[in-house]
Amino acid sequence: MPSLARRLVAEWLGTALLLAAVVGSGIMAQKLAGGNVALALLCNTISTGAILVVLILVFGPLSGAHFNPAVSLAFAQRGELTWRLAGLYMIAQIAGAIMGVWAAHVMFELPVLQSSLTQRTGAGQWFAEAVATFGLLLTIFGCAARTPATIPYAVGLYITSAYWFTASTSFANPAVTIARSLSDTFAGIAPGDVAAFVAAQLLGAAAAVTLSGWLWKQKAVAF
Template identity: 80%
Template sequence: MPSLAQRAFAEWLGTAFLLAAVVGSGIMAEKLAGGNVALALLCNTISTGAILVVLILIFGPVSGAHFNPAVTLAFALRNRTAWADAAIYVAAQVAGAIVGVWIAHLMFELSVWQVSLTQRHGAGQWLAEAVATFGLLATIFGVAARTPGAIPYAVGLYITSAYWFTASTSFANPAVTIARSLSDTFAGIAPHGVAAFIAAQLVGPALAIPLARWLWRP
């Protein structure tokens, strides 16, 4: 089994790549879409869904490829991850997410330190984040119960779909939410919207864990 240092590094690096893809593809899409927001979102979606498949395939054997504090919390609550390890995972995920945003800025020759001005708030957005995170965890638990080898593809496809069927474009990840508040680009979220998004995202584990116990018992 990989050491905790190896697993934490995998979570850090994987989350950094994820955010570099989310923010970088958003910047590129906005530059090339000529003001067509739907086209820009489609490009952003494809990149995000594709990188998730790749990153889970790479880092899944090392750390489980959580890249998401909500996923780590759910695994800890199900006794699949030790609480001490979970705390380190979450710290690595948040740090990696921020580094990924900064790297995206550097690649496109933007200011590294930014604060988003994009407003994302309201009951519909909060409900969307709860739904998005619940669906993500249900996808992971459900697929893991029968065909664990398909998890990378299921997660990538779920997020690709959820970008479009949720009003919030499916952040579904507290680390992603924090990091995207530090990017005043296509993928950003104003800092004052972060706490409500994270609160809504934590509804996901609260609902998905009892569902998993009921539907997918070992």
Template identity: 75%
Template sequence: MPGLAKRAFAEWLGAAFLLATVVGSGIMAQKLAGGNLALALLCNTIPTGAILAVLILMFGPISGAHFNPAVTLAFAIRGDATSRDAAIYVIAQLAGAIVGVWVAHLMFDLQVWQLSLTERTGTGQWLAEAVATFGLLLTIFGVAARTPSALPYAVGLYITAAYWFTASTSFANPAVTVARSLSDTFAGIAPHGVAAFIVAQLIGAILAIPPARWLWAKAT
């Protein structure tokens, strides 16, 4: 297994590329969609699902390609990661995600430091985040247990689908949520909505652990 510094750097760089894609494709979609929100969301969805598959293929052999504190927490609870490694992963993920947002702003000649004004709140959105994260963790645990080579594509396809079947467009990631609060663009979320999203995401991740252990007991 690679050293912790190399693994943490992979998590940082992967999270940065993920957020540069989420925010950058959202900015591009808003520019080109002519006010058609469905088209803009589709143009935001496809690059996000695609980059996830690429990043997991690229960094999975190094760090496991979590890019997500909820995933890291679930692995730590299952005993697949130490608390020290998990803490460093989470710091790297958060830092990388924020850098990715800033890079996206720079690429589109926008002000680097921003706070989102997009309201995303309410019980429906919170439930959506719990469901989205629950499903993401089941996807990871289930596919990793039986067909690990398919995991990059499964995660990318799951997030692509979850953008559309959840009311929140499936953030499903605390680092993504924090970073997107720093972008007043198509993908943004107002900072005061962040805490509830993260709580819902962590609940969804934790709830996925027992059924995953039961469903794939022999493999996990």
């Protein structure tokens, strides 16, 4: 089993690369789409779904490739990750997400320190975040129960789809949400809207844990 340090670095670096892809592709798409928001979102979607597959394949053997506090908390709630390690993962994920946003800003020669002005709020978007996170966790648990090798592809495809069928464009990740509030670009979210998004994500994750425990009975393994 990889050392704690290697696992935490994997979570930090993987989440950083994920956010660099999310924010960087959003900036590039906005530059090239000529004002066509649908085209920009499509470009942002493809990049995000593709990088998720790659990152989970690369870092999965080291840390499980959570890159998402909601996922780490869900595994802890199921008894498959210790609460201490889940907390350490969350710190690494949030720190990595912020670093990834800053890296994207540097690549595109934008001010590193920013605060988003893009408002994403309302009952529809909050419900969308709960649905997006619920579906993401069900995807992970369902694949893990029968065909673990398919998780990278299933997660990438699920997020690619959820970008379009959810009103919120499927953040589904508290670390991603926090970090995107620090980027006043295509992928941003106003800091004042973060708390409601995170609360909805955690509710969706909790619901997925409850349902998955009934749908796919499996022995818990503590990490």
